[in-house]
Amino acid sequence: MVKHAKRRALATVVSTGILLSAVAIMGSVLVAWSNSIFAAEQNEITAVYSEGVNKLNEFLVIEHVWFGNETSSRFINVTLINVGNVGLNVTKITLDNSVDKTDLLITDGGMARNDDFSTEITYNWTTTDPIKITITTEKGVLYQDYVMGP
């Protein structure tokens, strides 16, 4: 009987160990899984939130456009001002008068809040065709205005 009682005690320890181990493993897997899921969701939400808030706070104004008529070629000078609450990055300026379309890729268009940005674009403007100016920022926001040569 004693011998039998010793076997039962050993079995209990072993089974307890196995049970605890199993619970611990399952618990760890559950925790790890839930952490990874929540962390991934959190990152995604943070990214979406940042994108949305930045876009929301981004506000660019085409402050002034003037027309140059130098000997060599005609050009258009475009001045932008960032009146939003966040910095932004202008990546492209497009001029289109339905006859001539010019895309100018901007590499130095970073603008802190209240900064302005000015650039001169060679463009054979006319006094009769309205020109559509489209500004594209890094976040994909578009700003448009129409101007007419003098």
Next chain:
Amino acid sequence: MKQRRALTTIVGGVFFLIVIITAASYLTYTMNLFENFSENVFAVAQERENRKKESFDISKLTIENNKINLDIYNSGDIPVTFARLWVENVTGVDQVYKFDLNNTVTTGNTIEDILKDVPFTALETQSYKLKLVTDRGTTKEFSVNASTEPLHLQLFVLPEEVPTNFISTILLSVTNNSTQSTIYTNIQPVLNVISFGALAEFEGTTPEPHAVLEKGNTVIFEWTYRISGEDGDKVRFEASILNGVPGNTVTKNVEVQKIETAEQSTTSLSSGILTSGLISQNVLLFHKEAIDAIGERQMWASSPENDSGEIIDFSLTNAVFYTNTDNNVTINIPAGNWNATLRYISSPMPESLMHTGSNSETMSYHFESDLDSPIDSTGNTIMTLGTSPNRPQWDGTAHHGAGAYEFSGNQYASILINNNNDLDDSPATTAGWFYAYSTGPASNQMIYFGDTNNGQKSYQIFLNQNGYLVFQLDTGSTIATCTSTVNYKDDSWHHFVAIMPGDNDCDLYVDGLLRDSDTNGGNSSIVLQGSIFVGASDASGTNGFNGLIDDLIHWDDYGLIESAEQEVTDLFNTNYGTSSHLLDFDLRIVDEFGTDLGLSNKTISQTLSFPFPYASDFGEYSTPVSDIWGQFNFTAITTEERVVGLGERLMINMTYAPKSVGNLNMKMIIDDVSIVSGLGSSFLQTPNPDRAFSGYATYDNSAKGEISIFNPSPRDNWIKYQSRVVFEDELTGTPYASFIIGSGSASLGPNQDSPVILSGTTGTFEFEKPRSQPGNTSSDLIPEGRYRMYVFLDGYDSAGQIFLQTSLVGIVRVI
């Protein structure tokens, strides 16, 4: 077993708790993000709302002591901070300045002289475009001392007809109809006074410049002038805006009108009136009526009757006019000048080139007067001369005795491109005259230049370094070049015709001769864009021409045909100057049947091929209106008296003398009351005769008389009782008169005005038998004889304004 289960439960519970806490943390984080996002949305919405509330108006803008004095009123609901000012000198397109500002104005307040510390020198003689930018990005653009686009101008003169020494008020209405939302400031009106016989003396005060003209608003400037002169004299008022867009002008005439009688002569005649003023007895107007004029047309001293008149096309008929015959009267005409004043228009093209539809010319500049925006008589395109020092100089007698523009190396004119001059595809033709100085540079000198936006394709006519004329079509892939190997830098006029028979082909004619051709074939067309430049290849005067240019004509869809039609030769021989047309004048006294009496003392003039200058050709492009008619005089001089004997007539016969080449047709307008410019409708003026020429009106004193009254005014008119006809004996001056008593069944009396005479219509009225005392049937009836007949009209118009008018009908025979 129970213990193991409890332990496992605890361990599992711990893990579950961890998971729950993680989930709660995530949820809390997410909630915080949403809260943050909402706050951002709210903040951005608030800022945008603030931008909408931001509003300001310019309350003053002047240039004083070389500084721009700008006051701004905050008309919004929020303080405004101005961050930046842009200044553009519109007299120099590249002169742009940017200044940083930091001025805040609170709601409902005005900030004065906001630019006092801005280091910018502004000149009162120059004009500027300014733009203010706030720190929220709101912008407002305005212009000082100038209008940068044509404004809607209207000129009113009240009244348009005045008795001499009376006042007329001139009102200039300026409306800001800017398409670019520009506000115009310091609007200064300019009023030029041009006398056509009448004198205008300024009275009162000069209108002050208007400070601010918002978009859609109108300002009215007022001047008062005292007008004096003889009956029919005029003064023209031409109004514009200082530093405005060239050609943005409006004009109106004021005419002096004689008032013979009536107590109302102390008031201005502001109504449109009936018929025209008095005619001198030696002014014989050409009338369209043929009655009693032996199959031709009447000529007598009587006003034109209606506003349609008649246009005589000299290519179809000659123009013959007769005075009436009178078996009882001899008319002695002293020696002196005989003037035939013709109102006419010229055909735009010689006969061979009078095409219609797409074969007709689409652009035509003859430079007959000096304008900042020379007139394209087709009305299809707009040319603008460069501004000084790039403005070409006009010479009024340079070419064929008429106007042309001189270019001195850096001057140009630009023509806006549209469907009428963009080439598009072949065929096309450009023609013109040039005069190149022998002292000109040994480099390319541009006469006519157009290109595409990217400059890849071009169409140009120029002198090269050798003085050779070159016509070149560059389609980007094919270049067609025609070169005339003659040095034209020879101080002489030359005519060119540059033809584009195919998209990649050229033919060049100079002085009527084919000088070169280049045929490449293909369909690579050129569509010009922007502006065509004349006298240079751009607005900087590059490749400037040294010499004169005239008569630029373009066909956008037609190539001139020389071989079969001799169109190039015809155009080369066409004179757009002082000898465009030739007319034969036969002016003589004939018998009652129009037969030549064959006597030298009955001949006034027999002139062949009298030259007439090129006149406006607008009438060929649109319905002729009164002011497009040119005017020119034929003058003959008699050194001895001429006598129109009993039963004889005075005759004038004008016959067109066509040229063999370059034959420009002309058309004359007669008998049109709406021709009010210049000397009025066409007529013959003789030396002052001792008696008036016989008219064509006859009155039988055994019955009531009848007269027709035409109403040329824009308003309906009525005449009142007391209106009458007066017959004045030609020799003794004894008057006889009678009241106008009605029209048809409608009578006219002390309590009954006439039926309405609608604007632009003629009413027929009856008058009683004229007597020495009108209305008194026991007084003397008018005897037979020759009388000057007048019509005195007392009436009012649909605006309630009165008119009193005495008009001469002419010499009337009472039988």
